[in-house]
Amino acid sequence: MKAICWHGRQDMRVDNVDDPKILDAGDVIIKVTSTAICGSDLHLYNGYMPSMEAGDVVGHEPMGVVMEVGNAVTKLSKGDRVVVPFTLSCGHCFFCERLEYSLCDESNPNADMAAKVMGHSPAGLFGFSHMLGGFAGGQAEYLRVPYADVGPIKIPDGIPDDQVLFLSDIFPTGYMAAENCGIEQGDTVAVWGCGPVAQFAIQSAWMLGAGRVVAIDREPERLEMARTHGKAETIHFEQENVYERLMEMTQGRGPDRCIDAVGAEAHAAGGVREVIDDAKEAVHVPANHPYVLAEAIKCCRKGGTISIPGVYTSTLNGVPMGPAMNKALTFKMGQTHVQRYLKPLLQKIVEGAIDPSFVITHRGSLDQAPELYKTFEQRSDKCIKVVLNP
Template identity: 60%
Template sequence: MKALTWHGKGDIRCESVPDPKIEDGKDAIIKVTACAICGSDLHIYGGIIPGMEHGDVLGHETMGEVVEVGRETSTLKVGDRVVIPFTIACGDCFFCKRGFFSGCERSNPNKAVAEKMWGYSPAGLFGYSHILGGYAGGQAEYLRVPFADTGHIKVPEGLTDEQVLFLSDIFPTGYMAAEFCDIQPGDTIAIWGCGPVGQMAIRSAFLLGAARVIAIDTVPERLALAHAAGALTLDFLEEDIYERIRDLTNGRGADACIDAVGTEAEPRSSAYAMIDRIKTATFMGTDRPHVLRQAIQCCRNFGTVSVVGVYGGFIDKVPMGSAINRGLTFRMAQTPVQRYLQSLMTRIETGEIDPSFVITHRAGLEDGPELYKTFRDKQDGCIKVVLKP
């Protein structure tokens, strides 16, 4: 089959790889009908995710049609149309039973490596480093789905691939970011990053009752899309974000702040951000937490900082004194996608939201390597790429 594979920093190829096979009775194989390039895939493209190996198949936003099922798979049959969460979960362990699917204790066969980095291992992920299982991803013609009874949601008749594809990751992630804010009537929510996850967080914040959303970015197309959703937009290269948020909230600060950027904050945004960039380039640091710092400073006393941007290692110069003395609450997670699937599918079915609004580019797998570059460089108005094998 054809698939997008990793061969080093900036080197993504579309090439032939072996077809996936059933390896366990709980597996299923799907024929991929749509997949997407995620912002977190760009961290792999940029060479900052450890544990990648040459030839690894990428991609964790995937859906398709079931073509084969293992003997122990009870809820799927050949022909079912399904969306596959990026988090791989067994459904039966301590964490899965509590709805914390991204903390699954059984789905990462390389958990000993993850434990050395983080203390304990999260769940395995599709297409995202051997530290998290080394599972082949879904930017391919076919995908093996482990623990398939837990790792899917069936698509109702009448919904298109593009309407439901983002249930695999960015819609639940953006929704969780807003849910973490415990939004109350009249609240102002500030969101850093108007990429695909940020766009979903903006709309989710309004769905959950936010009175006002402040969206922060510098890319014109992203700011325009945020404005179209009703957000008040700020360009961080043109304005002092802290002072503007103070002005907009009568000096109090935002009720909650969402970091939808994570480790690769724009180095032009401040002197600290440039120092972060230098540290990572010279292997003196692993992450660039400028947005996290600013979100803490801009949040009101006893407010919430919600973090869904990807961080991988250690960060410094984080103003914990500010957070502690002002009573901030931190909420963060790798999204337990399965926890949100049915409720968000219902929101799509009832027309509350159509996540396909974020798509700007559509292509086949063979165009994937070039579109990785287009997405990374924010060229051609690119906000979200969908590939159709």
């Protein structure tokens, strides 16, 4: 089958690889009908994620049709149309029973490798390094899905792929980011970044009772999407001082809740630190950028909450923990417990409360994926979200 494979920094290729097979009685095989390039995939593309190996199949936002079913699978049948969450979860460990699916104790076969870096291993993830399981990803014609009775959700007839595909990751991720804020009725929520996850965080903040949502970015098309689809007020961080503008908007108090929906590949409005980090990257030394997190700490009101759905991949220097401690800020973060949100968010789609397809700007085949990775990474051609149809 065809699949998108990582071959090094900024080197994604279309390879012919072996078709997946049932390896465990709890597996299913799906024929992928739609899959997407995620902002997190750019961390792989830019060489930020350790333990990638040449030839690894990437991608963690797939859906498709069940083609084969393991003997132990009870909830799915051949022909079912499903969305597959990016987190692999056993469903019965301590963390899964607490609905903390991205912390599953059983699904990462390389847990020892992850524990050496993190202290403990999170769940295995599709297409996201050997440290997180080495599972083949979903930017491919077919995909093996372990723990099939725990992960995939069946999709009702009549709903197009575009409306439900993002249940695999970015819609639940944006929702959990807003939920982690602990939004109280009428709160002001500031969202750094206007990429796909941020767009769903904005939508979700309204769902959870926000009184005001402010979106921060520098890309005109992203800011426009936040205004038109997200009904957010916006700040262009290269044209305005974010701290001063947020203080003006909140009478000096600061936003109640802040969301860092950017993560490791943040940009700053100039400054020595960004120049240094850019120089490191020019010689292929990855740098996790603290710009957004530092700014959110400065801007958040005293006693407020900072939610971090943006992915960081290693140690982060330059985070102002002193101000965070003295302002009594609460931090919540983590990979998304996708399975927890699948049914309620699917219901919102069915009811017409949201049509997640609004974020799609680019489409292509697997053969076009390497070039679309470049387009997405460079944010050229007004690219916000790429969907691939194998």
